[in-house]
Amino acid sequence: MRSRWVVCALLVAALAFVAAGCGGDDNGGGAEGSEDVTGEIAIMAIWSGAEQESFEAVIGGFNELYPNVTVNYTSGGDNLAPLLSTAVEGGNPPDLAAIAQPGLMAQFAEQGAIQPVDDLRDAIVDNFGEAVADVGSVDGTQYAVLFKASNKATVWYNVASFEEAGVEPPETWDEFLETAETLKAAGITPFSVGVDVGWPITDFFENVYIRTAGADMYDQLASHEIPWTDQSVKDALAVMAEIVGDSSNLAGGTETSLQTEMPASVAKVFSESPEAAMVIIGDFAPGVNADNPLEAETGYNVFTFPSIEGSDPASIGSGDLFVQFRDSPAADAFLEYVTTPEAAAIWAGRGGFSSPNKNLDTSVYPDEITRVTAGALAEAEVFRFDMSDLQPSAFGGTPGAGLFKAFTDFIANPDDIDGITQQMENDATRAFAG
Amino acid sequence: MSESAVTAEAPTAGLPPGDDDAGFFQKHGATIIFLAPALVLLGVWIVYPTIRTIIRSFYDRSGDDFIGIDNYRTLFTDDTLVTAIQNNLLWLLVVPFFVTAIGLVFAVLLERIRFSVAFKVVVFMPMAISLFAAGVIWRLMYEKDPSQGTVNAAIAVVADAVSPSGVLAAAQPSTEQLQADSGGSLVLDEPLEPGAVAQLGLTGIRSSEVPADAVQAVVPEALSGGITGVVWRDFKPGGGTPGTVEEEELGLPGVTVVLQDADGRSVAEATTEPDGTFAFEEVEAGPYRAAIGAKTFQESYAGVSWLSEGLITPAIMMAYVWVWAGFSMVVIAAGLAAIPRDLLEAARTDGATEWQVFRRVTVPLLMPVLAVVFITMLIYVLKVFDIVIAIAPGSVQDDANVIALAMWRTSFGGVNDFGLGAAIAVFLFLLVIPILALNIRRFRREV
Numbered sequence: 096m097r098s099r100w101v102v103c104a105l106l107v108a109a110l111a112f113v114a115a116g117c118g119g120d121d122n123g124g125g126a127e128g129s130e131d132v133t134g135e136i137a138i139m140a141i142w143s144g145a146e147q148e149s150f151e152a153v154i155g156g157f158n159e160l161y162p163n164v165t166v167n168y169t170s171g172g173d174n175l176a177p178l179l180s181t182a183v184e185g186g187n188p189p190d191l192a193a194i195a196q197p198g199l200m201a202q203f204a205e206q207g208a209i210q211p212v213d214d215l216r217d218a219i220v221d222n223f224g225e226a227v228a229d230v231g232s233v234d235g236t237q238y239a240v241l242f243k244a245s246n247k248a249t250v251w252y253n254v255a256s257f258e259e260a261g262v263e264p265p266e267t268w269d270e271f272l273e274t275a276e277t278l279k280a281a282g283i284t285p286f287s288v289g290v291d292v293g294w295p296i297t298d299f300f301e302n303v304y305i306r307t308a309g310a311d312m313y314d315q316l317a318s319h320e321i322p323w324t325d326q327s328v329k330d331a332l333a334v335m336a337e338i339v340g341d342s343s344n345l346a347g348g349t350e351t352s353l354q355t356e357m358p359a360s361v362a363k364v365f366s367e368s369p370e371a372a373m374v375i376i377g378d379f380a381p382g383v384n385a386d387n388p389l390e391a392e393t394g395y396n397v398f399t400f401p402s403i404e405g406s407d408p409a410s411i412g413s414g415d416l417f418v419q420f421r422d423s424p425a426a427d428a429f430l431e432y433v434t435t436p437e438a439a440a441i442w443a444g445r446g447g448f449s450s451p452n453k454n455l456d457t458s459v460y461p462d463e464i465t466r467v468t469a470g471a472l473a474e475a476e477v478f479r480f481d482m483s484d485l486q487p488s489a490f491g492g493t494p495g496a497g498l499f500k501a502f503t504d505f506i507a508n509p510d511d512i513d514g515i516t517q518q519m520e521n522d523a524t525r526a527f528a529g
Numbered sequence: 530m531s532e533s534a535v536t537a538e539a540p541t542a543g544l545p546p547g548d549d550d551a552g553f554f555q556k557h558g559a560t561i562i563f564l565a566p567a568l569v570l571l572g573v574w575i576v577y578p579t580i581r582t583i584i585r586s587f588y589d590r591s592g593d594d595f596i597g598i599d600n601y602r603t604l605f606t607d608d609t610l611v612t613a614i615q616n617n618l619l620w621l622l623v624v625p626f627f628v629t630a631i632g633l634v635f636a637v638l639l640e641r642i643r644f645s646v647a648f649k650v651v652v653f654m655p656m657a658i659s660l661f662a663a664g665v666i667w668r669l670m671y672e673k674d675p676s677q678g679t680v681n682a683a684i685a686v687v688a689d690a691v692s693p694s695g696v697l698a699a700a701q702p703s704t705e706q707l708q709a710d711s712g713g714s715l716v717l718d719e720p721l722e723p724g725a726v727a728q729l730g731l732t733g734i735r736s737s738e739v740p741a742d743a744v745q746a747v748v749p750e751a752l753s754g755g756i757t758g759v760v761w762r763d764f765k766p767g768g769g770t771p772g773t774v775e776e777e778e779l780g781l782p783g784v785t786v787v788l789q790d791a792d793g794r795s796v797a798e799a800t801t802e803p804d805g806t807f808a809f810e811e812v813e814a815g816p817y818r819a820a821i822g823a824k825t826f827q828e829s830y831a832g833v834s835w836l837s838e839g840l841i842t843p844a845i846m847m848a849y850v851w852v853w854a855g856f857s858m859v860v861i862a863a864g865l866a867a868i869p870r871d872l873l874e875a876a877r878t879d880g881a882t883e884w885q886v887f888r889r890v891t892v893p894l895l896m897p898v899l900a901v902v903f904i905t906m907l908i909y910v911l912k913v914f915d916i917v918i919a920i921a922p923g924s925v926q927d928d929a930n931v932i933a934l935a936m937w938r939t940s941f942g943g944v945n946d947f948g949l950g951a952a953i954a955v956f957l958f959l960l961v962i963p964i965l966a967l968n969i970r971r972f973r974r975e976v
Contacts, residue, residue, distance in 0.1 A: 281764050
């Protein structure tokens, strides 16, 4: 035991030294390797295919600094959360994993399944700022590093449809509604919505709520300090109903939207003969369908979710958080590496990646659209993590239950705001109690 | 006693004490060696997990605290889980009956026709597909949009033949002066006297849907003793001013305009020109109203929402019956072939009608086979899972829920409550046991 404390103390000292170096140097030359760190670590994340190749490039960057550490990456795909839960239950988790739900992270922290990484806190704050650092902490203890993020405050549009109707990307909510009306007058359905599972609508709600109720209320609602029956929630739903309450605003109408999967909803806009002009979805939209026939900027483009009644620029993001199931010098070194702008730059240059790292030069992004969406993420005055991901997963992360179910029901019955918020509150109470 | 026996027999000195054991190993050694692999596998993969699941079901989510039967209490109070149990009950009542009945009907009818093997192959074919793949196929077939879902496309062919869709199905009035009446026509609010000019602006029409011969819309001159007017696409890029004919706005040719008198009876019809104008010449003193007929706006068939919460469970059941009818047919056909022909002949000779033969002779003789099919289906239906998760969109998975799906969703699908999940698994296990016992008893009797 004592030897372990010594190692820890040495590591803390080393990290403090590294962090100090980072603070003094604006280019963030924080990554300094060592041949003394040895060992083998297992990492699990959802990334597969092209994303897996990009992450392996990041591992390559890590190995240049720490040549004596062997990193074994396994992709868990979409089943990562159940795989990890099962692995924890069975007592055989990987050393590190990147998970997308802070709610799951909190659950693991409560179970004692993941290790605190408080000694990384300073490095994280230096690179990402307090707001992002807090996403990875539970009750003041740092447990995770947000590595790959996505900006969910984006609206994608079909450029040809906008030109046909003669409209410009709107900046305010009123302009947004006006744009929708003009599109309809031109015979173009304004929105494509994929409600099949419900989470795209939770993102829509979060974007509205943080603008109508503000970041403080957002935090209180996220931690269930105020109930879902609060007037602010009802107001936000009423604002949403200005769009989703009218079936003619949605591609195929309400019924079809309820059965449309998210990728299909994106494809309806990213198409040569689009069925709708806009889709409210995160920055990952262009990568959702492999056979996207349109060119960036000339075929499809993006604007930031409009401000509502003069609200400040706010960003809703989500992302993959690295957590540590097993403590070892090699795992610590890897975690420290992913906080650096160097690690982010490797993947950012390969595309399909946004980093909330403020020290990352946005010129590394391969195209203009990513520079816009990723830049907005790092620069937003207000950054909040996707609220549904912050909930206990029974409430915020289960298809067909909790929030996903409630928002699906909301699309089906946009007039029943009182009933829906009561249903959310009942589900939330139960999930927070369990 | 036993010790003396051990010391007396030197060759067995290495064995544990007790001459009973020695005898046991000598007698059953070979049996044990042969059984051991199977027992080990059963133990590791069946017995241990079963026991562990039962124990786990009495612990909470984290697995640390013993909570007695709380998980089982949740099972019968949680809305989602109660729905799952009710749905499973519905499955039990409906599906085995239909699978058996349809299989029986196919088997009996196919006995009478030529090329019956070809039909049997077609009906049996779905069995060759995995249930999950079958689910994916049906999910696509059930799509609401008739241009995507096969089932609705088939209905749409009939529906559109009965009431064809209008030329301007999506069109909307551009101002409030144009109002929809009860019959679906758009009627201009303002009364018209001879010499008036009516302006009927429409929006919501794609530029690509405007007829190709359309030209810039114009407001016609007033006609003395007659009524003139224009029907046009009241939109230009950016929106324009609703209600006024502007540059770049096109007339809508080929639209039928109806002139109605004060009582709403139609007195004349006119068709619009390429610039959207129309004219009723020589009309008597009014007042009149101009209307665009309902047929113009008849929307094409929108499709049945198979995947909505109300229809999802019957829709999945249909797909499931489609898959299993083949199995049922083949088993029953085999049973049918084994029925002594002379019994049927005797019944016919005695004057029984075909229905009576079927009802009183064939079915009773087939009872054992029908029971096998029925009981097999009971077991499969209790455990139904993959086809439900494949067909039901996430938005209605709560409504389509069944016990096995609820178990998976609770344990792995996001809730991550292994305690409750284990309780659901144990409950499902308990439900299957009596049916299994029944089946085993039947097998014993037959042997």
